[in-house]
Amino acid sequence: xxEVEQDPGPLxxxxxxxxxLNCTYSNxxxxxxxxxxxxxxxxxxxxxxxxxxxxxxxxxxxxxxxxSSKYIxxxxxxxxxxxxxxxxxxxxxxxxxxxxxxxxxxGTILTVHP
Amino acid sequence: SQTIHQWPATLVQPxxxxxxxxxxVEGTSNPNLYWYRQAAGRGLQLLFYSVGIxxxxxxxxxxxxxxxxQDRQFILSSKKLLLSDSGFYLCAWTLGRTSGTSYEQYFGxxxxxxxx
Numbered sequence: 001x002x003e004v005e006q007d008p009g010p011l012x013x014x015x016x017x018x019x020x021l022n023c024t025y026s027n028x029x030x031x032x033x034x035x036x037x038x039x040x041x042x043x044x045x046x047x048x049x050x051x052x053x054x055x056x057x058x059x060x061x062x063x064x065x066x067x068s069s070k071y072i073x074x075x076x077x078x079x080x081x082x083x084x085x086x087x088x089x090x091x092x093x094x095x096x097x098x099x100x101x102x103x104x105x106x107g108t109i110l111t112v113h114p
Numbered sequence: 115s116q117t118i119h120q121w122p123a124t125l126v127q128p129x130x131x132x133x134x135x136x137x138x139v140e141g142t143s144n145p146n147l148y149w150y151r152q153a154a155g156r157g158l159q160l161l162f163y164s165v166g167i168x169x170x171x172x173x174x175x176x177x178x179x180x181x182x183x184q185d186r187q188f189i190l191s192s193k194k195l196l197l198s199d200s201g202f203y204l205c206a207w208t209l210g211r212t213s214g215t216s217y218e219q220y221f222g223x224x225x226x227x228x229x230x
Contacts, residue, residue, distance in 0.1 A: 032217045043120075043204055043221035044158075088158070092217050099165055100146045100208040100217045101173075106157045 006105025
């Protein structure tokens with residue numbers, strides 16, 4: 001079993017739809033959770049990060065962490081064609097021995113069509 | 115503000131040739147640095163990380179090596195490329211470790227390597 005599981009999709013939605021992207025994980029030591037957006041042939045761009053459980057909102061994006069269920073989500077409201085990209089979840093634990101290393105999901109390909 | 119550079123952007127190399135990819139970070143000191151490879155399946159595989167000059171840790175045994183000759187410079191190398199070394203290589207940085215600091219990583223633009 002992989003430490004982080006992410007549905008690879010692809011996910012295709014009409015413009016204006018609410019998108020839900022999800023990851024599950026198995027390591028209870030994970031405390032920092034991130035979402036990256038990656039356009040084709042570009043480096044990943046950090047979208048959101050949260051520490052421990054709870055919600056965080058930034059414009060049309062909401063990141064949600066449920067540590068009791070080991071489940072994280074990214075919601076995109078009023079999706080736009082420019083949101084079409086691969087979305088990667090990433091996470092790691094605290095402590096000096098982790099050295100900031102992240103564990104990534106496989107990424108979900110999202111297409112928002114006009 | 116901090117910026118991260120990678121070069122070259124694209125590279126086509128024959129099997130058996132050497133490789134040198136460079137990554138530099140500006141606007142920060144003593145960062146942690148990382149090399150990833152992203153194959154067609156989209157997942158990111160951590161290859162090497164470094165917490166300081168000359169300090170390299172390897173995550174996956176392979177045909178590649180890494181070096182950090184300066185605080186903000188990270189180099190990925192190979193003496194003889196294999197077909198399986200093809201992929202998208204990404205460099206990333208994060209703030210050097212202090213207690214309670216979050217762990218966001220910031221990625222460079224990547225180098226697309228094709229081994230023929």
